[in-house]
Amino acid sequence: MLDNKFQKFLFHLTSVATNISPKGGAWFFNHAIPPLLGNRLLVSRTHQKNLAGLRKVPKFERILVIPDVHIGDAIMMQAAVSAFRDFFPKARVDYVIKKSIACLMEGNPDVSNLYPVFTGAPYPNEADVAAVKKLVAENGYDLCFNCSPFFEDASLFPPGQAILNFMTVAPQMIRNDLDQTGINHFLFQSYEFPHQLLSQIAAPVRTDPFKGVPLTLSDQAYEAAEEFLKSAGPRKNQPILFLNPDTASPYTRIPFEQQLELLKGFTRTGGLVLLGAAFTAKGIEDQLMAALTAPEREMVKIVPTALPIDAYSALIDFTDVFLSGDTGPLHMAAARKVSKSGQKKFRNKTFVLSVFGATPARMSGYDSTDPLFPAAYQDVLSKTYVSQSPCRNITCVNKMAKTCRTIRCFASLDVKGILGDVENYLAGLKA
Numbered sequence: 001m002l003d004n005k006f007q008k009f010l011f012h013l014t015s016v017a018t019n020i021s022p023k024g025g026a027w028f029f030n031h032a033i034p035p036l037l038g039n040r041l042l043v044s045r046t047h048q049k050n051l052a053g054l055r056k057v058p059k060f061e062r063i064l065v066i067p068d069v070h071i072g073d074a075i076m077m078q079a080a081v082s083a084f085r086d087f088f089p090k091a092r093v094d095y096v097i098k099k100s101i102a103c104l105m106e107g108n109p110d111v112s113n114l115y116p117v118f119t120g121a122p123y124p125n126e127a128d129v130a131a132v133k134k135l136v137a138e139n140g141y142d143l144c145f146n147c148s149p150f151f152e153d154a155s156l157f158p159p160g161q162a163i164l165n166f167m168t169v170a171p172q173m174i175r176n177d178l179d180q181t182g183i184n185h186f187l188f189q190s191y192e193f194p195h196q197l198l199s200q201i202a203a204p205v206r207t208d209p210f211k212g213v214p215l216t217l218s219d220q221a222y223e224a225a226e227e228f229l230k231s232a233g234p235r236k237n238q239p240i241l242f243l244n245p246d247t248a249s250p251y252t253r254i255p256f257e258q259q260l261e262l263l264k265g266f267t268r269t270g271g272l273v274l275l276g277a278a279f280t281a282k283g284i285e286d287q288l289m290a291a292l293t294a295p296e297r298e299m300v301k302i303v304p305t306a307l308p309i310d311a312y313s314a315l316i317d318f319t320d321v322f323l324s325g326d327t328g329p330l331h332m333a334a335a336r337k338v339s340k341s342g343q344k345k346f347r348n349k350t351f352v353l354s355v356f357g358a359t360p361a362r363m364s365g366y367d368s369t370d371p372l373f374p375a376a377y378q379d380v381l382s383k384t385y386v387s388q389s390p391c392r393n394i395t396c397v398n399k400m401a402k403t404c405r406t407i408r409c410f411a412s413l414d415v416k417g418i419l420g421d422v423e424n425y426l427a428g429l430k431a
């Protein structure tokens with residue numbers, strides 16, 4: 001496992017630099033790091049090294065995909081399973097995830113065995129490491145695709161284990177950013193990275209275009225969401241809008257005043273407004289409600305944390321608009337909702353709006369209007385909005401290790417523009 005103490009110290013230093021000089025620090029990191037780590041020679045050498053490693057794998061009958069421990073990453077990196085399945089339809093392709101989100105992925109037909117072993121901590125702990133070590137030791141995988149930056153190959157895998165490390169796509173992604181080409185999204189790259197390598201040593205059996213990842217939801221999840229929505233009392237043909245006010249980091253969380261402006265704007269649409277309850281910024285939903293007028297509060301219903309995560313995902317599918325910062329629920333909203341039993345009908349018509357502060361929008365945002373982004377796996381529009389920030393730089397990618405004293409990530413966010421897009425979209429539904 002990576003030395004998290006060193007990692008935190010390193011990113012703390014970058015935070016100190018941008019605290020002292022926001023623009024100067026950002027300029028330095030953006031001009032010093034990307035040309036070095038994204039130079040074409042390094043991109044080419046890394047690709048050739050990965051290709052040589054795959055050529056040495058004698059067979060691809062047992063494959064383990066290890067995503068990062070966070071919810072959003074586990075949702076997105078199902079794409080890697082699909083990439084391997086394209087080439088090896090009869091292979092055993094296993095997937096390791098957090099225990100609490102097994103209900104979102106059980107039934108994904110591309111996954112042979114789903115192992116819900118991660119505990120839910122922000123970083124892998126000793127139990128997580130031990131669980132993965134045991135899986136690898138017991139199952140004799142031909143290849144392990146390690147997508148987590150928090151697992152170190154040398155300590156996790158036995159000698160001789162064939163490993164493809166997702167972190168080695170970083171030079172290509174940095175190069176893409178420098179050239180403003182390609183799609184850098186983690187979901188897209190977790191599919192494209194292994195797919196491009198495998199296409200040089202094998203022919204794909206499944207050739208359908210890749211569109212995104214699913215959430216495979218139970219009838220119980222659908223019914224729980226339906227029951228909650230009935231209790232919220234929407235009128236017939238009334239639009240439903242959902243604001244998720246919470247993220248795991250203050251550097252990705254839309255500031256309170258801007259969230260309040262968005263929430264008030266949502267109430268002016270005449271729709272039923274759902275407001276998520278927070279796990280990290282506890283109580284923010286109550287603070288937002290308290291800042292509304294009495295008539296506005298009548299338009300808003302809080303979605304409690306007691307609602308199970310799969311029911312929460314199903315509830316999103318009932319909504320016309322979903323807005324969130326960079327966090328797990330954003331990727332839950334963007335994913336394709338699929339009925340595990342085949343008995344329920346999901347709409348998959350949610351307008352997903354991604355709002356970004358510190359983290360690079362191209363790595364996690366969804367926008368069907370911009371060729372540098374993937375679209376959400378919905379049958380309607382998706383858009384990404386990026387705030388203006390004087391100090392945003394490449395080191396902001398690690399939101400959990402930053403320690404900036406002053407949060408400037410949302411120095412300027414075009415809230416009026418966001419609300420205008422929402423109003424135009426809802427007007428189009430009525431037409």
